[in-house]
Amino acid sequence: MIKYSSGLVSESFWFVEFKKIIKLKHEGISWEEIKDLCLKENLLGVSKEYRAKRIYGYLKNRISLLDEDIFDIFIMSDLSTQKIIDLMSIAKQNRLFFEFLYEVYREKVLLGETELTDSDINIFFNNKQQQSEDIGLWTDVTLRRLRSSYMNFMVDAGLLTVVNKQKQITPPILDVALERYLVEKNEVQLFKAITGRD
Incomplete structure:
Protein backbone atom coordinates (compact mmCIF):
# COMPACT_ATOMS: atom_id res chain seq x y z
CA MET A 1 0.00 0.00 0.00
CA ASP A 86 -0.87 14.03 -17.04
CA LEU A 87 -3.51 13.99 -14.29
CA MET A 88 -3.57 10.16 -14.36
CA SER A 89 0.18 10.06 -13.76
CA ILE A 90 -0.26 12.31 -10.70
CA ALA A 91 -3.11 10.16 -9.35
CA LYS A 92 -1.10 6.96 -9.92
CA GLN A 93 1.78 8.40 -7.94
CA ASN A 94 -0.17 9.96 -5.08
CA ARG A 95 -2.60 7.78 -3.14
CA LEU A 96 -4.39 10.63 -1.34
CA PHE A 97 -5.03 12.57 -4.55
CA PHE A 98 -6.37 9.40 -6.19
CA GLU A 99 -8.69 8.85 -3.20
CA PHE A 100 -9.88 12.44 -3.44
CA LEU A 101 -10.79 11.96 -7.10
CA TYR A 102 -12.45 8.61 -6.42
CA GLU A 103 -14.27 9.46 -3.19
CA VAL A 104 -15.22 13.09 -3.76
CA TYR A 105 -15.12 14.04 -7.44
CA ARG A 106 -16.56 10.74 -8.71
CA GLU A 107 -19.27 10.78 -6.05
CA LYS A 108 -20.35 14.29 -7.03
CA VAL A 109 -20.51 13.33 -10.71
CA LEU A 110 -22.52 10.18 -9.94
CA LEU A 111 -25.00 12.23 -7.90
CA GLY A 112 -25.36 14.69 -10.76
CA GLU A 113 -24.04 17.60 -8.72
CA THR A 114 -22.56 20.51 -10.64
CA GLU A 115 -20.25 22.10 -8.10
CA LEU A 116 -17.34 21.07 -5.89
CA THR A 117 -17.48 23.15 -2.70
CA ASP A 118 -14.91 24.04 -0.06
CA SER A 119 -16.95 22.04 2.42
CA ASP A 120 -16.64 18.90 0.22
CA ILE A 121 -12.87 19.30 0.30
CA ASN A 122 -12.76 20.04 4.04
CA ILE A 123 -14.91 17.00 4.90
CA PHE A 124 -12.58 14.77 2.87
CA PHE A 125 -9.46 15.99 4.67
CA ASN A 126 -11.13 15.87 8.10
CA ASN A 127 -12.15 12.25 7.49
CA LYS A 128 -8.65 11.33 6.33
CA GLN A 129 -7.11 12.97 9.39
CA GLN A 130 -9.28 10.76 11.58
CA GLN A 131 -8.45 7.62 9.55
CA SER A 132 -4.70 8.13 9.25
CA GLU A 133 -2.18 9.01 11.95
CA ASP A 134 0.19 10.37 9.28
CA ILE A 135 -2.37 12.81 7.90
CA GLY A 136 -3.45 13.70 11.44
CA LEU A 137 0.04 15.11 12.03
CA TRP A 138 0.01 17.42 9.00
CA THR A 139 -0.23 21.15 9.75
CA ASP A 140 -3.14 23.36 8.71
CA VAL A 141 -0.77 25.14 6.31
CA THR A 142 0.09 21.81 4.60
CA LEU A 143 -3.59 20.88 4.30
CA ARG A 144 -4.48 24.31 2.92
CA ARG A 145 -1.71 24.07 0.32
CA LEU A 146 -2.79 20.54 -0.62
CA ARG A 147 -6.39 21.67 -1.13
CA SER A 148 -5.14 24.41 -3.41
CA SER A 149 -2.87 21.99 -5.34
CA TYR A 150 -5.70 19.50 -5.87
CA MET A 151 -7.99 22.22 -7.21
CA ASN A 152 -5.29 23.58 -9.52
CA PHE A 153 -4.53 20.11 -10.91
CA MET A 154 -8.21 19.47 -11.58
CA VAL A 155 -8.74 22.87 -13.24
CA ASP A 156 -5.58 22.40 -15.36
CA ALA A 157 -6.79 18.95 -16.45
CA GLY A 158 -10.28 20.23 -17.28
CA LEU A 159 -12.17 18.33 -14.53
CA LEU A 160 -13.24 21.63 -12.98
CA THR A 161 -14.00 25.04 -14.45
CA VAL A 162 -13.97 28.08 -12.19
CA VAL A 163 -16.94 30.40 -12.82
CA ASN A 164 -17.42 33.37 -10.45
CA LYS A 165 -15.21 31.63 -7.86
CA GLN A 166 -17.39 28.50 -8.02
CA LYS A 167 -15.75 25.22 -9.00
CA GLN A 168 -18.03 23.80 -11.67
CA ILE A 169 -17.69 20.04 -12.28
CA THR A 170 -16.85 19.29 -15.92
CA PRO A 171 -16.35 15.52 -16.25
CA PRO A 172 -14.21 14.65 -19.25
CA ILE A 173 -15.29 12.49 -22.15
CA LEU A 174 -12.37 10.13 -22.57
CA ASP A 175 -10.80 9.36 -25.90
CA VAL A 176 -11.86 5.83 -26.92
CA ALA A 177 -8.23 4.68 -27.18
CA LEU A 178 -7.50 5.88 -23.63
CA GLU A 179 -10.68 4.30 -22.26
CA ARG A 180 -9.80 0.98 -23.93
CA TYR A 181 -6.24 1.20 -22.59
CA LEU A 182 -7.43 1.75 -19.00
CA VAL A 183 -9.79 -1.23 -19.19
CA GLU A 184 -7.14 -3.50 -20.76
CA LYS A 185 -4.54 -2.51 -18.15
CA ASN A 186 -6.99 -3.13 -15.31
CA GLU A 187 -7.00 0.57 -14.36
CA VAL A 188 -10.78 0.68 -14.04
CA GLN A 189 -10.64 2.48 -10.67
CA LEU A 190 -8.56 5.24 -12.22
CA PHE A 191 -11.00 5.46 -15.13
CA LYS A 192 -13.91 5.80 -12.68
CA ALA A 193 -12.08 8.35 -10.52
CA ILE A 194 -11.39 10.66 -13.46
CA THR A 195 -14.65 10.35 -15.38
CA GLY A 196 -17.02 9.93 -12.44
CA ARG A 197 -18.57 6.98 -14.21
CA ASP A 198 -19.56 3.77 -12.45
Whole structure:
Protein backbone atom coordinates (compact mmCIF):
# COMPACT_ATOMS: atom_id res chain seq x y z
CA MET A 1 0.00 0.00 0.00
CA ILE A 2 1.45 3.38 -1.03
CA LYS A 3 1.91 5.67 1.98
CA TYR A 4 0.01 8.92 2.16
CA SER A 5 2.13 11.85 1.06
CA SER A 6 1.76 15.61 1.17
CA GLY A 7 4.43 15.95 -1.52
CA LEU A 8 2.05 17.45 -4.06
CA VAL A 9 2.35 20.81 -2.27
CA SER A 10 5.77 21.13 -3.98
CA GLU A 11 4.51 20.17 -7.43
CA SER A 12 2.62 21.80 -10.27
CA PHE A 13 0.73 20.33 -13.19
CA TRP A 14 3.71 21.09 -15.48
CA PHE A 15 1.84 20.06 -18.61
CA VAL A 16 4.20 21.68 -21.14
CA GLU A 17 7.22 20.07 -19.45
CA PHE A 18 5.41 16.72 -19.13
CA LYS A 19 4.63 16.80 -22.84
CA LYS A 20 8.25 17.53 -23.83
CA ILE A 21 9.56 14.61 -21.79
CA ILE A 22 6.87 12.16 -22.98
CA LYS A 23 7.77 13.01 -26.59
CA LEU A 24 11.43 12.29 -25.88
CA LYS A 25 10.59 8.99 -24.12
CA HIS A 26 8.38 8.06 -27.09
CA GLU A 27 11.40 8.64 -29.33
CA GLY A 28 13.43 6.23 -27.19
CA ILE A 29 15.60 8.84 -25.43
CA SER A 30 17.05 7.59 -22.13
CA TRP A 31 16.40 9.21 -18.76
CA GLU A 32 20.09 10.12 -18.50
CA GLU A 33 19.97 11.96 -21.83
CA ILE A 34 16.75 13.74 -20.84
CA LYS A 35 18.35 14.82 -17.56
CA ASP A 36 21.27 16.28 -19.53
CA LEU A 37 18.84 18.15 -21.80
CA CYS A 38 17.06 19.54 -18.72
CA LEU A 39 20.22 20.63 -16.91
CA LYS A 40 22.58 21.58 -19.73
CA GLU A 41 20.22 22.79 -22.44
CA ASN A 42 17.39 24.08 -20.22
CA LEU A 43 14.74 21.85 -21.84
CA LEU A 44 12.26 22.83 -19.11
CA GLY A 45 12.84 26.57 -19.54
CA VAL A 46 13.59 27.39 -15.89
CA SER A 47 16.17 29.92 -14.80
CA LYS A 48 17.83 27.98 -11.97
CA GLU A 49 19.54 24.61 -12.37
CA TYR A 50 18.37 23.36 -8.96
CA ARG A 51 14.74 24.00 -10.06
CA ALA A 52 15.34 22.16 -13.34
CA LYS A 53 16.75 19.23 -11.35
CA ARG A 54 13.74 19.16 -9.01
CA ILE A 55 11.13 19.43 -11.77
CA TYR A 56 12.95 16.77 -13.80
CA GLY A 57 12.90 14.47 -10.74
CA TYR A 58 9.19 14.96 -10.12
CA LEU A 59 8.31 14.41 -13.79
CA LYS A 60 10.55 11.35 -14.05
CA ASN A 61 8.71 9.83 -11.08
CA ARG A 62 5.33 10.52 -12.72
CA ILE A 63 6.23 9.38 -16.21
CA SER A 64 8.01 6.23 -14.98
CA LEU A 65 4.60 4.96 -13.84
CA LEU A 66 3.35 5.04 -17.44
CA ASP A 67 4.17 2.54 -20.17
CA GLU A 68 5.00 2.81 -23.86
CA ASP A 69 1.41 2.06 -24.88
CA ILE A 70 0.23 5.22 -23.15
CA PHE A 71 3.07 7.20 -24.75
CA ASP A 72 1.63 6.18 -28.15
CA ILE A 73 -1.87 7.28 -27.10
CA PHE A 74 -0.51 10.55 -25.71
CA ILE A 75 1.31 11.44 -28.95
CA MET A 76 -1.80 10.72 -31.07
CA SER A 77 -4.28 12.45 -28.75
CA ASP A 78 -5.80 15.90 -28.58
CA LEU A 79 -4.83 18.42 -25.92
CA SER A 80 -7.61 17.56 -23.47
CA THR A 81 -6.71 13.83 -23.53
CA GLN A 82 -3.04 14.65 -23.03
CA LYS A 83 -3.94 16.70 -19.96
CA ILE A 84 -6.00 13.79 -18.59
CA ILE A 85 -2.96 11.51 -19.02
CA ASP A 86 -0.87 14.03 -17.04
CA LEU A 87 -3.51 13.99 -14.29
CA MET A 88 -3.57 10.16 -14.36
CA SER A 89 0.18 10.06 -13.76
CA ILE A 90 -0.26 12.31 -10.70
CA ALA A 91 -3.11 10.16 -9.35
CA LYS A 92 -1.10 6.96 -9.92
CA GLN A 93 1.78 8.40 -7.94
CA ASN A 94 -0.17 9.96 -5.08
CA ARG A 95 -2.60 7.78 -3.14
CA LEU A 96 -4.39 10.63 -1.34
CA PHE A 97 -5.03 12.57 -4.55
CA PHE A 98 -6.37 9.40 -6.19
CA GLU A 99 -8.69 8.85 -3.20
CA PHE A 100 -9.88 12.44 -3.44
CA LEU A 101 -10.79 11.96 -7.10
CA TYR A 102 -12.45 8.61 -6.42
CA GLU A 103 -14.27 9.46 -3.19
CA VAL A 104 -15.22 13.09 -3.76
CA TYR A 105 -15.12 14.04 -7.44
CA ARG A 106 -16.56 10.74 -8.71
CA GLU A 107 -19.27 10.78 -6.05
CA LYS A 108 -20.35 14.29 -7.03
CA VAL A 109 -20.51 13.33 -10.71
CA LEU A 110 -22.52 10.18 -9.94
CA LEU A 111 -25.00 12.23 -7.90
CA GLY A 112 -25.36 14.69 -10.76
CA GLU A 113 -24.04 17.60 -8.72
CA THR A 114 -22.56 20.51 -10.64
CA GLU A 115 -20.25 22.10 -8.10
CA LEU A 116 -17.34 21.07 -5.89
CA THR A 117 -17.48 23.15 -2.70
CA ASP A 118 -14.91 24.04 -0.06
CA SER A 119 -16.95 22.04 2.42
CA ASP A 120 -16.64 18.90 0.22
CA ILE A 121 -12.87 19.30 0.30
CA ASN A 122 -12.76 20.04 4.04
CA ILE A 123 -14.91 17.00 4.90
CA PHE A 124 -12.58 14.77 2.87
CA PHE A 125 -9.46 15.99 4.67
CA ASN A 126 -11.13 15.87 8.10
CA ASN A 127 -12.15 12.25 7.49
CA LYS A 128 -8.65 11.33 6.33
CA GLN A 129 -7.11 12.97 9.39
CA GLN A 130 -9.28 10.76 11.58
CA GLN A 131 -8.45 7.62 9.55
CA SER A 132 -4.70 8.13 9.25
CA GLU A 133 -2.18 9.01 11.95
CA ASP A 134 0.19 10.37 9.28
CA ILE A 135 -2.37 12.81 7.90
CA GLY A 136 -3.45 13.70 11.44
CA LEU A 137 0.04 15.11 12.03
CA TRP A 138 0.01 17.42 9.00
CA THR A 139 -0.23 21.15 9.75
CA ASP A 140 -3.14 23.36 8.71
CA VAL A 141 -0.77 25.14 6.31
CA THR A 142 0.09 21.81 4.60
CA LEU A 143 -3.59 20.88 4.30
CA ARG A 144 -4.48 24.31 2.92
CA ARG A 145 -1.71 24.07 0.32
CA LEU A 146 -2.79 20.54 -0.62
CA ARG A 147 -6.39 21.67 -1.13
CA SER A 148 -5.14 24.41 -3.41
CA SER A 149 -2.87 21.99 -5.34
CA TYR A 150 -5.70 19.50 -5.87
CA MET A 151 -7.99 22.22 -7.21
CA ASN A 152 -5.29 23.58 -9.52
CA PHE A 153 -4.53 20.11 -10.91
CA MET A 154 -8.21 19.47 -11.58
CA VAL A 155 -8.74 22.87 -13.24
CA ASP A 156 -5.58 22.40 -15.36
CA ALA A 157 -6.79 18.95 -16.45
CA GLY A 158 -10.28 20.23 -17.28
CA LEU A 159 -12.17 18.33 -14.53
CA LEU A 160 -13.24 21.63 -12.98
CA THR A 161 -14.00 25.04 -14.45
CA VAL A 162 -13.97 28.08 -12.19
CA VAL A 163 -16.94 30.40 -12.82
CA ASN A 164 -17.42 33.37 -10.45
CA LYS A 165 -15.21 31.63 -7.86
CA GLN A 166 -17.39 28.50 -8.02
CA LYS A 167 -15.75 25.22 -9.00
CA GLN A 168 -18.03 23.80 -11.67
CA ILE A 169 -17.69 20.04 -12.28
CA THR A 170 -16.85 19.29 -15.92
CA PRO A 171 -16.35 15.52 -16.25
CA PRO A 172 -14.21 14.65 -19.25
CA ILE A 173 -15.29 12.49 -22.15
CA LEU A 174 -12.37 10.13 -22.57
CA ASP A 175 -10.80 9.36 -25.90
CA VAL A 176 -11.86 5.83 -26.92
CA ALA A 177 -8.23 4.68 -27.18
CA LEU A 178 -7.50 5.88 -23.63
CA GLU A 179 -10.68 4.30 -22.26
CA ARG A 180 -9.80 0.98 -23.93
CA TYR A 181 -6.24 1.20 -22.59
CA LEU A 182 -7.43 1.75 -19.00
CA VAL A 183 -9.79 -1.23 -19.19
CA GLU A 184 -7.14 -3.50 -20.76
CA LYS A 185 -4.54 -2.51 -18.15
CA ASN A 186 -6.99 -3.13 -15.31
CA GLU A 187 -7.00 0.57 -14.36
CA VAL A 188 -10.78 0.68 -14.04
CA GLN A 189 -10.64 2.48 -10.67
CA LEU A 190 -8.56 5.24 -12.22
CA PHE A 191 -11.00 5.46 -15.13
CA LYS A 192 -13.91 5.80 -12.68
CA ALA A 193 -12.08 8.35 -10.52
CA ILE A 194 -11.39 10.66 -13.46
CA THR A 195 -14.65 10.35 -15.38
CA GLY A 196 -17.02 9.93 -12.44
CA ARG A 197 -18.57 6.98 -14.21
CA ASP A 198 -19.56 3.77 -12.45
